[in-house]
Each structure stands twice: as structure tokens, then as C-alpha cells.
Amino acid sequence: MTPSTRGFLILTLLLAALAGLVFMPGLPGGFVFDDAYNIVQNPGLQLRSLQPGAVMDAMFSAQPGSATRVLPMLTFALDYFRAGGMDPATFKATNIGIHMLTAVVLAFFLRTLFAAASVPERRAHWMALALATAWAVHPLQVSSVLYVVQRMQTLSTLFLLLALWSYLRARMAQRQGQPGRAGWLVAGMLWAVAFSCKEDAIALPAYTLALELTILRFDAQDPALARALRRGYLAAGLLGLALYLLVVVPFFWSWDHYPTRDFSSLERLLSQGRVLCMYLGQILLPLPSHLPFYYDWLAPSRGLLSPWTTLASLLVLATLLATAWVLRRRRPLFALGVLLFFAGHFVTSNVIGLELAFEHRNHFPMIGILLAVGDLLMLAASRLRFGKSSALITCVLALAALAGTTMVRARSWNSELALATTSTQLAPASARAWNSLCVVQFELGGGARADNPNLDKAIAACDKAAEVGQDSIKSLTNIIAFKALRGPVPEADWDRYLARLRKVTMTPDNASSVWVILNRARDGMPVNGEKMLEAIGIINQRARFKPIEAAAMGYFILGHTGTPDRAYPYFAQAVLETRDPAFAASLIDDLRKEGRSAWADQLSQQLRSADTAGGRPR
Secondary structure (H helix, E strand, O other), rough: OOHHHHHHHHHHHHHHHHHHHOOOOOOOOOOOOEEEHHOOOOOOOOOOOOOHHHHHHHHOOOOOOOOHHHHHHHHHHHHHHHHHOOOOHHHHHHHHHHHHHHHHHHHHHHHHHHOOOOHHHHHHHHHHHHHHHHHOOHHHHHHHHHHHHHHHHHHHHHHHHHHHHHHHHHHHHHOOOOOOHHHHHHHHHHHHHHHHHHHHHHHHHHHHHHHHHHHHOOOOOOOHHHHHHHHHHHHHHHHHHHHHHHHHHHHOOOOOOOOOOOOHHHHHHHHHHHHHHHHHHHHHHHHHHOOOOOOOOOOOOOOOOOOOHHHHHHHHHHHHHHHHHHOOOOOOHHHHHHHHHHHHHOOOOOOOOOOOOHHHHHHHOOOHHHHHHHHHHHHHHHHHHHHHHHHHHHHHHHHHHHHHHHHHHHOOOOHHHHHHHHHHHHHHOHHHHHHHHHHHHHHHOOOOOOOOOHHHHHHHHHHHHHOOOOOOOOHHHHHHHOOOOOOOHHHHHHHHHHHOOOOOOOHHHHHHOOHHHHHHHHHHOOOOOOHHHHHHHHHHHHHHOOHHHHHHHHHHHHOOOOOOOHHHHHHHHHHHOOOOOOHHHHHHHHHHHOOOHHHHHHHHHHHHHHHHHHHOOO
16 A cells, blocks of 8 residues: 555544534434334334344345345345334444445545546545535434445445446546456446445446446457457447336336325426425535425426426536536546436436435435536646635635535434424425324324323324425324324314215325224224225225235224124135135135135135136136
């Protein structure tokens, strides 16, 4: 290791310490939002031994997001094991450690990148440290680091950077006449690891193409290799475009609203113009008031002028992209940064029916914008003839401002109540924020108790959530469940709930919210059986129950509504629509044991008739 590299390593370790320090005010905090069903309610992560079989089971445990995210699932399980339970501080400390390591890798990657761009060594040294620090202490990183489940995103970024660094070193070797094959191989292996963290790592070839178009220029000392690179990228690009247009778009495209969203594919694409401009604003001017965490208040664009900012945003983005393309030779670092930003959002800002906006989606793309801004600042400093001392003071003050803002924002994550309260203040139109405050107040008061001292506060917060979130049913469900603790629920609350249930978009959250009330009834709370049956019927009509859900509804009606005969249609639905003959047979046998032999006989007859007619699903 050269003295220069050793000194750089020491400084990056100091950078890592700073990157960890600014997030410490967010501890211990709690689990929030998607943490619940990905981690807290996932029994597969409850690792109690390090036996190989147990570890493998944890890696491949149920993953609501995707079945490929095995590395993050393993780390979650290991956190559970070392903490002896679901301790938020332990999980978040691991996230902070990953962020610190990523900051070190980013600094070394940028140093190599600046060397490839022929930036003088000393300037490359300090630019890499400054930009890596800006990325590491940026306020927009708070939700990526302290939101536990987003370890999937941060681990993906770590291995993507390692893959890019390996690729860049291999290509620099090839420019000097060396083979570079080992670097390509390592980059491919790291890409596979990144993909095992989150699927948007598929964009790595787009990042390497951006490197070639700006910094590397498909250059190699061997002319044959240079030609092979150009032809290879051209072929890969055409193949990728064909797959996108002929496979991805037809598979995901929806002219009507997506099944679980209130927008179509076209409306989503239009909306992403506004979303990407919002992200740019958050990166360039990261005031806490611009960073609300919840974005369910963001209305989709219904046309180019609905709202008018849709067209304006698309024009801004087109201008930025065109400028980067024109300047790719004169300002390659600026152009690379812009291309990395757009490439980083290609998956999440496309035709897949994801939610419109989340802050963690900027975890990698932010590197691009900071790189572009850094290049422009260096240009401005040279044109304005800034002295070294002035430039240093300005840089230190800017980084200190970022770090201070991040610490302030992180502090609001140190408890569930603080985060929920802050979220309602920053996003007063967010139903999720108000519903989060509702649930936190309920839990802090002791949970399902009639004498819960926070019950009125919880109900008031849920009322506010219902008011601002007209396409959400969860808050009204909670109101019924909470009021049932004190006795019969007023008819007005049931009527409001049922009216909303008939019109909301049947997202998974909305369709499953009825279970909150069902569980209260199972616990012995007074629930209006007739209203409950009406709610079950509405949901089944609008979002057909899966066979196992239909069976569960049948059992609930059988035991908790006072009208057991109305359970039969749900048992019939479960038996006749399942693809699992063993499940159907088990359900019929169970009904016999429950004293419903007539139902069992009737279902058996219907099952035989359906099999004979070939009408059952296979």
C-alpha cells in the first residue's frame, strides 16, 4: 500500500465514523411500516441456532417483496439471533454499519473514477472524500439507513459500488494493455450478490454503459478489444431494448388502473416526471420540511396538464438529459452523474405498478447528482478563481450543514411516537402518517384495554387519517376495533366504514384490513354480526378471497356472527376454487368433525360434479 493510499484510507475511516455518528440520534427507534410484515411478523427470521439448516431456512423465508432477496433476509435473521429477539436498535445498528462501509467503498470508487477521468491526483483525492462525505451525511439518507427493511436497498448499493469499482479497474487495466479479465469476473460475481439484495441491481449494465459513454469511451490499447466493446454494448443495448418493449412493457402495462393502485401505467409514467424533479429538489436543497417520509399524499398525474407541473417537470428532465448528452465529451463527469441518476431510477420510475415515490429509491442515484454538482462546482471555482482556503471553508461549511440537518432529522426517528408525530406535521395530508400516529398512541396506552388512557387520542388520529385518506380503509377499521373495546360500535361508524369499503381501491392493505375487526371479535369484543357479514361480502365481491381466506371467513361466520348457516358459501368457495385436493379434502373432513355432515356431503357431491365436468382449477 502506497503512502498516498494509506493516508486516503485513514481519512475514509474518519469519514465512515462521521457517517455513523450522524445517524446515532435515531437510536433506538422502532420498526415502522413495511418492517412489520417483512421482519417483525416473519417467523422465518426468528433464528435460534446457527445450524446450517436453520440458517438456510432463514435465508429463504417468506419475502413479501421478492423471493430473491436472500442476503438481507440472512442478515435480519442474524440480527434476531444476536439480539435474542426483535430489538430495533440492533437491527438499526447493523444498517448504520453497512452505511459506513458503503461510504468507504464509495470514496475509493470515486478516487479511481477521477483518476480515469484524468483529474490530478491531489484534487481527485479531496474531491472523492468530499463527495463521499456529502452522500454519507445527506439528510435524504435517514430513511434508507434507519428504516430497517431498506437494508435491502443499502446492501444492493454496497455491492453495486464494489462491482462498478471492479469493472472500472478492469477497464483501466485494458486501456493500459492488460487483460482485466479477473476484474470483469469479480464484477459479475458482485453483481449477482447485489441482485440477491434487491432486483433493481439489474441496472448495473446501464451504469457501466454510462461509464463507457462518458469516461472510458470504449477505449482499450488492443483495437480488437475496443471494437468488441462497442459491438458488445450495441448488441446488449438492442437486446435490452427488445426485451423491454416486447416483454416488460406488455407484461406490466395497464391502460386501466393497476389492480392495487389508483393509477394506470400511462399515469404512472407521467407522474414520475414530477417525482424525479421532487427527488432532485430534495437532493439539492434537503431541508427537513421537504423530507416527510410518507408520500401517499402525492396525487398521480392524469394528463400532461393535470397538474400543469407534469409537463413542466418532463421538460426539465428532458433538458437535463439532453444537456448531459451534449456535454458528455467536454464535461464527462457531469454527464456521467446525470446518466447515473436516470439509470438508477429506470426500474422504479417505469411501468411496474409500484407506489409513486419513496426516499430510499435515491440511495444509489444520489451519487450521480452529487457527482454532477461536484463537477459544476469545480468548474465554477476555477472560473471564479477561488483560493484553496475559500474553497475548503465553503466545502466544510456545506458538509457541516448537511451533517447537522441529518442529525436533526435522525432524532425524529428515535421513537415511534416522535416519527409518527413529525410525519403528521411534515405531511398533514398523509393518511399513513396519521394512521401511524393512531396505532402508536394505541400501543403506548397499553393496547387492547377498555381503560386505555390513549384511546381517545388514537381514535382522533384515525379520524384525521380517514378524513385525508379517502382511498384508505385502515383508519376506519381501527376506529371500529378501538371503539369495540368500550362496547357496541355506533351505527354511524359502521355505515361510514361500509360506504368507504364499497369505493376504495382494493389494495392488499385495504382488502386485508377487515382482519383487525375479525380478531377483535375473536377476542370477545362486541361486533355487529350483520354489519360484519356485509363487510366480508363486499370484500369478497371486489377482491375475491383466496381459498384459504374463504375458509377462514367461513370459520369466523360459523363461530362469531350468530348466523352460522351463512358460512356455507365461503366453505364452498374454498373447496371448489382451490388447486390443492388435499386442502379440499381436509376442509370437508373438518366440517364433519364440527357436526356439519350435511355440508360435507353436499361439498363432496359438488366436488365430484365439478371434477367430472372439468370445471375445477388445476
